[in-house]
Amino acid sequence: MTMRWTVARWASVVVLALAIGATVDPAALPFSGTEKLYAVFLLDGQAYFGHLEDVPWSDTVQLTDVYYFDDARKTTTDLSVGLLRRGTELHAPADGMRIRRDKVLAIERVGLDSPVARAIEAQRAIDRGAAK
């Protein structure tokens, strides 16, 4: 009887570990790995980049430290888009943005080697340098 219970307990632990291992992305866990930047694509074609707070029971997702693309076709930059930081608009939005979940088309992780991530990292370095 005791032997059977021990085997059952260990089997449960193994099954639970397999289930967690198969469903949880270790890189996406908080306090683990490097920075996690997300791109939120909306149904109207807009895309916003930033840190995502996505709790299942809320009907909105929240982005903080938000950036978005600007049409740069009329400028002399290398690329036809530029990156703007949200917060410099006339109404000076202060604390991130909440987006209705039903308006979201897709949410993707931003690669840290991508041009967007590099531009954001450079912006942070500039902000720190200017603050000195």
Added chain:
Amino acid sequence: MSQPRAPRKRQNVFIIPFGLVARIVGVVAVLALVAVLVGSGTLARAASGTVVADRAAVAAHQSAAERDIERGYETSTDQVKKARALKLAIGGAQADAIATKALSDLATLRHSALFSMSQVLGATSDAAEAYAKSTEQALDAKRGQPQPSAAPVLLAPRLYAIVTRFDQLATQISDQAVADLTQSPPSAPATPTPSVRPTTPTPSPTR
């Protein structure tokens, strides 16, 4: 003979153990701390972490912004020079004055953009001035020479804002100069010419 003791009046006394109070205070303090950490976003920032570019990466963005500014400067100055090279309706001296002023304004604008960029990157006013001057000279020296094609860079927002503003103003200056150069010369003031008076009809004989 001893008298019987009077019954003591019972009082409602609540005894609160100190340990319980301490635990409650501790739990409230922890909850308040968690609320502050969550509310201020500190926890979210700590959970996600942030990556800051190193000096080399910022230098790459700075070089890209310099290239963009120079590209806009060349486009605008070429536009003015091409318009000046046309056979114009205005006088030569006036055309020269317009072109020289536009080119001077564009050079000042480029200097100002480089100065602003250096300041955004944390330089003092003197250092930014020195940087702007040396960069202008370097860019002028490189002009017309074949340059190795650099990898395209998505600029950091603050540098992008400087480049965008520079492009807007440079386009305004060059467009205005071209409009001034290609204007038609002012014509002489019109003098009233005597209009021919219609001759009074002579009464035709009706009969």
